[in-house]
Amino acid sequence: MSLIRKRVEVPEERLMIRKAEPRDAKKIIECMQSVMDERIYFVSEYYLYTERGEQERLRNPDDLTLVAAIGDKIPGVLTLQRGVYKKNRHTANLGIAVMNGYRHQGIGSDLIREALRWSDQNGIKKVNLEVFSTNVNAIEAYRKIGFIQEGARKSQFIINGEYVDDILMTYWIDPKLS
Ligand SMILES: CC(C)(COP(=O)(O)OP(=O)(O)OC[C@H]1O[C@@H](n2cnc3c(N)ncnc32)[C@H](O)[C@@H]1OP(=O)(O)O)[C@@H](O)C(=O)NCCC(=O)NCCS
Numbered sequence: 001m002s003l004i005r006k007r008v009e010v011p012e013e014r015l016m017i018r019k020a021e022p023r024d025a026k027k028i029i030e031c032m033q034s035v036m037d038e039r040i041y042f043v044s045e046y047y048l049y050t051e052r053g054e055q056e057r058l059r060n061p062d063d064l065t066l067v068a069a070i071g072d073k074i075p076g077v078l079t080l081q082r083g084v085y086k087k088n089r090h091t092a093n094l095g096i097a098v099m100n101g102y103r104h105q106g107i108g109s110d111l112i113r114e115a116l117r118w119s120d121q122n123g124i125k126k127v128n129l130e131v132f133s134t135n136v137n138a139i140e141a142y143r144k145i146g147f148i149q150e151g152a153r154k155s156q157f158i159i160n161g162e163y164v165d166d167i168l169m170t171y172w173i174d175p176k177l178s
Contacts, residue, residue, distance in 0.1 A: 013071040017110050020065040020077070025054035027074035028067065035097040040159060041135060042097075064118050068098070068107045075102035078111040082124065090125040103137075112145050116171060125174040132157065133165035147171045148178075 020028060032047040039045055049057060058065055062084070068076030076098040083091045094115060098108045119127050129147070131138050147169040156166035172178045 015107065015110070016069045017066060017114050018069060020058050020067045022055040022058050024067055024074060025049075025051045025058065028065070028077050029054055031074050031077050031099055032097055034099050038100065041132070041138070043157065064092075064115060066111050066114055068102075068111055070102075075099040076107045076111055078115050080115050080119065080127070082122075090123065092119055092124045092127050094127050094129045096129075108138075108141055109145060112142075116145075116173065120173050125172070125177055127171040127173065129169050131167050131169060132159065133167050134159065134162075139167060139169075142169050142171075145171065 029047050029049065029051060036042050036045050036047060057063070062082045064078075064080040066078040066080075067074045077096070079095045080092045081095075083089050094112070096108055096111060098111075116127060127147075128150075129142065131142065133139075133152070148171075149167060150170045151168040153166040153168070155163035157164045170178075
């Protein structure tokens with residue numbers, strides 16, 4: 001499977017979607033933290049791994065981390081964490097962050113499509129994610145790719161003083177199971 005594709009042309013550099021390597025750890029943390037600093041997209045406001053911890057995480061063959069690289073910059077990161085038990089190994093949870101200034105150029109969709117391809121090739125049958133009901137751009141991006149809403153947990157979060165629902169979305173790699 002080739003993980004190298006190009007999509008967005010930026011001056012003299014091109015976007016590459018590839019599997020993360022341990023040497024990417026610092027830039028992955030910076031990308032994740034910069035999106036967490038916006039405080040409206042993720043529950044956690046701090047990326048919990050140190051650089052060494054992140055390098056260890058990247059060595060776990062059960063999980064996939066993809067990066068969107070433009071030259072030596074990493075403006076996009078996707079993580080896919082497979083269920084760790086026999087009962088849920090056919091599922092994976094997806095998380096994604098594209099840095100402000102790089103959004104709405106196809107980077108997120110490219111990352112997700114690559115993750116869905118990997119899931120298919122690795123025996124995963126359904127890919128799950130959770131998204132705040134206020135994150136309409138992300139919900140629309142997921143729908144366009146083929147995610148459907150499987151459920152919602154009402155008023156699960158409080159963001160800037162407002163109650164926000166937790167929207168549970170799924171992409172069926174194997175639609176027969178849906
Ligand atoms: C959600 C996110 C991953 C989408 O990635 P992206 O690279 O911005 O999305 P794409 O360029 O592939 O666009 C896909 C669709 O998303 C929607 N979208 C993304 N950014 C948008 C924006 N700024 N305004 C309006 N729609 C937007 C559009 O429907 C778009 O489809 P279109 O190009 O046909 O209009 C990215 O915006 C992001 O990381 N946002 C902040 C963090 C976040 O929300 N993470 C997910 C938490 S669950």
